[in-house]
Amino acid sequence: MAEEAAFILLVEDDPDISAIAVMALHLDPNLTVTSMRTGADALHHLQHAPKPDLILTDNNLPDMEGVALARAIRRAMSEPPPIAFFTSSVRAVDIGRYAAAGAVGTIAKPFDPIGLAAQVQVLLRSTLA
Helix, strand or coil: CCCCCEEEEEECCCHHHHHHHHHHHCCCCCEEEEEECCHHHHHHHHHHCCCCCEEEECCECCCCEHHHHHHHHHHHCCCCCCEEEEECCCCHHHHHHHHHCCCCEEEECCCCHHHHHHHHHHHHHHHHC
């Protein structure tokens, strides 16, 4: 029996990075991806679409920080999806802020497109434990 695909919501404003990440994630047939460019778009999407299995967000969005997005999602949803950061801001202090906002992990940019789906699968498995 085939495994049901996990739904990933990618929040990334750079169209090139977004396109590469979506293609990389689609290398895994067990992942489906929807991409948003702003925090506001992601919040709107979450109100009108099925809940994703994981939100992968940049911290440096044009309209808000990913940390603010994570907090807004946690306030708006009684059972928010897991959130991980997909960002170049990966100093220890940054990762601490993400963890304080409830992040399940961080994937650093630049990223390895070939390994991205595997990194996301590790994050997904960590949310099931």
